[in-house]
Amino acid sequence: MTFLSFSQIIKALVIAVVIAVLGYLLYPHLGLENSVAIKTFVIILAVGAFAGGVGAAIEIGGSIIQGGKSGESVSVFVGNLSFKATSEELRELFTPYGEIRSVRIMKDRATRRPRGFAFVEMGEGQAAKAIKGLDGKEFMGRSLRVNAGTERNHQDG
Numbered sequence: 001m002t003f004l005s006f007s008q009i010i011k012a013l014v015i016a017v018v019i020a021v022l023g024y025l026l027y028p029h030l031g032l033e034n035s036v037a038i039k040t041f042v043i044i045l046a047v048g049a050f051a052g053g054v055g056a057a058i059e060i061g062g063s064i065i066q067g068g069k070s071g072e073s074v075s076v077f078v079g080n081l082s083f084k085a086t087s088e089e090l091r092e093l094f095t096p097y098g099e100i101r102s103v104r105i106m107k108d109r110a111t112r113r114p115r116g117f118a119f120v121e122m123g124e125g126q127a128a129k130a131i132k133g134l135d136g137k138e139f140m141g142r143s144l145r146v147n148a149g150t151e152r153n154h155q156d157g
Helices: 006-028 036-065 087-097 124-134
Strands: 073-079 101-107 116-121 145-150
Touching: 036 116, 073 124, 087 116, 087 124, 116 124, 124 145
Parallel strands: none
Antiparallel strands: 073 116, 073 145, 101 116
């Protein structure tokens, strides 16, 4: 069973609230002033939100099923990364090992400059292949350090 992440739920809620606020603001201008129209609008909004949620769940479930041998995502640490490397270049580097779910190049909060490492999220079996194939490989003039990554959820001190 696939569950939506907290950020996906928040995004869906924000979209629903924006649609509701726009509807509320546009409602008087559309000449919909009787109670039947209000009920119809609310029903249509609820059906749309439900359909969007189902569509998102199907899309998310499909991408996890296609992701590899396991539905679990694993974060791969990529160290000694060139400061000039882009997310697209890292995605290209990792693509032969499987589907890439996300690439995050870590940046300094104050200067917004790259810190020289990144995290690539991919399927569990695929991550093991990528680690084995890319650890020590030269990329953009630097020998990469690639291993199973664990990101810190707290902020740097």
